[in-house]
Amino acid sequence: MIEIEVHTDQAQALLANIVATGRNMTPITRALAGVLADIPERAFAGQADPATGAPWAALSPATVARRGSAQPILQVSGILAGSIHSEHGPDFARASTADVKAATHQFGAKKGQYGTTRRGTPIPWGDIPARRFFGIGPADEAEIEEVALESLLRVLAGRG
Template structure:
């Protein structure tokens, strides 16, 4: 029988690369992306004070500003919201945000009295709260996530 003989001993690195492409560790990628999403959101709250689209957050009302001190800033009183921002990876899905009950109000806003009244009859909340979008992706955030994904793909290469 005539034919061609191929020595496959030198193809082991190629086979390992094909195996990594066929069975990539997406959990590692999702964890890296989740950590970046958390970091981006914390930076938005602590430093940027803007929505993902770049629009500035509404300032405090004069009445509310009078109750704040030098260590407070928009969405930061004692740091609870900032400290609560986290992410969870389930399979290849990433969820990020804050588990705090009031995080949704800070993000979406609320009208005076929207949640009823106190025992003394005062409205909850006592005044309108403008929404301050702190979750989401800016174009720069998306670029950062693409960069992380590209780096992850590069790591798969032999």
């Protein structure tokens, strides 16, 4: 008589880990939130669009004259760069900012787009080019994939 015995304890444990991870992806989303927060940090350091790598538009001559310097773009006070924060939960990871000027810098604005002052001066007083600091480029996609895979493997191995 031939007898075959199959022990499924390890497979069942692995499947239980997969099911538990599917219900609460926090170990993975925590790592991904860190990656997402690094993207704008690199954009500020390199003064370039994180999705395309294109350098940000130079400051206008009027802004340079008012400031006394052309560098660093978007970082005179550090408020915008310092306002970037990350969050994560069981089913999400994100990097964001609550800075009211962020959208203008991310997407740009046309002269007068926000109306006028009491004296009739346009807000903004001139065009502001988009200087994107949020976005995902090919290198970021690869890093996200790598971090997600490593995190998932750690979770499945019981070390997550």
